Amino acid sequence: MSERKRKSNRHPCFMDKGLHVKLDQLASSKRMSLYDYTNYLLSNALEIEASGVNLNQVKELIIVLGKISQSYKGTITIAPFSMTGKEGEWRDLGKRLGIIAKESFQDSREGVMRMCKFLLEIFGQVQEGDNYVKVLSPNLMSETVTNNLKELLEGLLESSAVKGMVIHDKGVLGLKMD
Template sequence: MAKSRKSSKATRKSCFMDSKVHERLGEMAQRKRMSLYDYTNYLLEIGVEIEESGVNLEEMKEFIKVMGKVFQFYKGTVIVAPFNATEIKGGWRELGKRLGVIVRQSNPDCREGVIGVTKSLLWPLGQVVENGYEVRALSPTLTSKNVLENLKEMMEGLLESAGVKGEVVADPGALVVRVS
């Protein structure tokens, strides 16, 4: 549960925001049983702390959303492994298919869901660039033939299971996922 502050004792400063953001914040504050002032400060304090630690919130946004959905819908084990674990053969297409099922269950627009999951999965490997319905990952990690083949299989399984047409192109140092 969110921590609450004694807003009557805090020094207040003006902060302007878009009216739609203000409305959404008000609704969320009500659900948390917090005042709008306390809830806004709670979110901003967390955001500032994260940014100050060197983590870019914009880069983390999709990753957090995808992992949140994975933990909501996937009843299994999720582990963090070193990059060389992507060298191990087998099971990658099946993993992609399971992720595709999660995308179908949790996103009204499966194409957007596939793009989000793809960015989140490839982000830890290196530089990820999104251009419309194309995600391109560039990394020295992707120079390994096994890593490229495994990740290509996973992405193809994701597209297949999510029911989204597209293609996966694997070249040394780059993996590209294009959604039609």
């Protein structure tokens, strides 16, 4: 495409200065123009949103899985929660996830918070603050489901060596960090 024709198809876009600087740095690192990189990001984001997937929710999944794939050398199996039925298996699964979270992130606390958020988003809208992650969901009304997930989160904390506690009640589950 000629430079003249390309410029005529451009439309101005305003953004925060800090965001512009970050975009420019990332574009340069990918050997792309700022214009092409911005269009690449926006077109993909719009496609994801148009498919009905919320970008904010998928962001956590991508970050956690991306970190895991960069530093974890092993096999990861995704299976329904009903597949772990024996006593202690939930805690063991949580311990394995805690090790992965600890090894995948420079800050173990951040890894545990992100892993917890990733796991809880399956059940509903996650609420988070500086020292907690929790979900409120009618899917957690079952005592069996709540107890299994509570064991999983306890195992996650245990193996990651992050200080905190599992918070739980009817329809509420999460982690609170010290």
